[in-house]
Amino acid sequence: MSLLALATRYNWKGLEDFCKQVFQKAGVPEQSAAIVAESLVQADLRGVDSHGVVRTAIYLKRMEAGMIDAFADVEKVSESDATVLVDGKNNFGSVIGTKALDIALEKAKRNGASFVGVKGSNHFGTGAYYAMKAIEQDMILLVMSNASQTMPPTGGVRPFIGTNPLAVGVPSGKELPFILDMATSVVARGKIIVSAQKGESIPLGWAIDKDGNPTTDAHAALEGSVLPMGGPKGYAISMFIDILAGVLTGAGFGKYVNNMYENWEQPQNVGHLFIAVDINRFIPVDLFKARMDQYIREIKQEPKAPGVDEILIPGELEYRRTLERKENGIELPIKVVEELAGIGQSYGIDLAKAAYEHAKNEGAKSWN
Incomplete structure (x- = not known):
């Protein structure tokens, strides 16, 4: 496996295409594979890494074990x-x-x-x-x-x-x-899973261990309960x-x-x-949007607490993170990269092609 395959920053569109190909190779119909891949990468773009491509392996394992039926008619x-x-x-x-x-x-x-x-x-x-x-x-x-x-x-x-x-x-x-x-x-359990994968501790107040004691140990939290x-x-x-x-x-x-x-x-x-x-x-949608704009602007113009530079609305941080990650790539934990690379290798799909530097060198900036 090339060193490039072990890069940790990936072009979002390349990563989405990689995941789609993986699911297709695993036997998922093309349209369904595209939906699953898009939903995973959209989560990573917004910074909800616990629901992103880190879930690829468990989705595939569930399908292979007969716990997901990719051909079922909804x-x-x-x-x-x-x-x-x-x-x-x-x-x-x-x-x-x-x-x-x-x-x-x-x-x-x-x-x-x-x-x-x-x-x-x-x-x-x-x-x-x-x-x-x-x-x-x-x-x-x-x-x-x-x-x-x-x-x-x-x-x-x-x-x-x-x-x-x-x-x-x-x-x-x-x-x-x-x-x-x-x-x-307090926090999505997926974030604790990611912390455990990275070998990181979690903040006090996120979870309790199996005996009901507060813990900062991600593995103990997974054996216990989030709060x-x-x-x-x-x-x-x-x-x-x-x-x-x-x-x-x-x-x-x-x-x-x-x-x-x-x-x-x-x-x-x-x-x-x-x-x-x-x-x-209720009201014409254009009027509603104008009223929403007014509402949002007035909220953002409210007096700010000491040390606060800007008042944000729900979804704004994720929007900015999406723009940044589309421009500069999605950073993945090395354990996730190794897992994805291994899955890709088993299906003859090269994760390296989705690496940010590779995409940039290949002139794939249009993916952004």
Whole structure:
């Protein structure tokens, strides 16, 4: 393997193409492979590295073990004017999520709003991935998902609920759109996984060990539990999401959402809920965008606390990080690079071609 293959900075488009080729070689249909690859690299671009290409290996392992069916037909189970229940049939989470999003947006355009529940899914990436697609169509989107047990109920020690994420996307005009994408834990468990891979400690207050003691050891945290944000408030929101995404849809909930890293006998059965709103049913979308611009500008013009240079809106840091990483490449941990290079080698795909310096030398700046 060349030294270039062990570079740690990668061109985003080259990395996306590498991942797409890997999934295709593994037997994933081309369109699905493109969706999965895009969702992973978009996470890395936004700085959500815990949901980026680091997940490539586990996705492939789940598929090879029969825990993901890349050829399953995502189907509607039931439907009304404003609601749809989708069975993902255990396909890739981002493939199922993209199908559910398309249904939600189409139905909202027809009826003003829609609620699309999903069962039989897997880890679907970041909620922002779907929020940004809805924004492109001038729609408001709320999307939530449950996850396997990683967080205790307030007052408990043992994991019972997931770090169930919530994302909201709202379009604007000349200003950046509002994009909230958050886990209901103090920190996404994926960040602790990344810290463990890097051999780094974690901040106190992120997690407890298996005995309920606060810990800064990432490995001990993974054996224990991450903590809900805001104590009982985060616990309540996570439970609320589990009810809507899991209990309501017929998906797994609580201890019945299976862990992708630990359970190799059963599919995950993750649940999602997509809520789409057609702005034009309230006020003309251009007027809404102008009002959003005004709102955002006035927030950013508010008096600043000592030491604060700028007031940011949700999603703004990630937007800037995306621009920077598209220009200068995505930095990956060496362990992730070695893992990806090994996967690529097994399929005859050279990760080195996605390296930032290689892409620049080959005149691939157009990828940016």
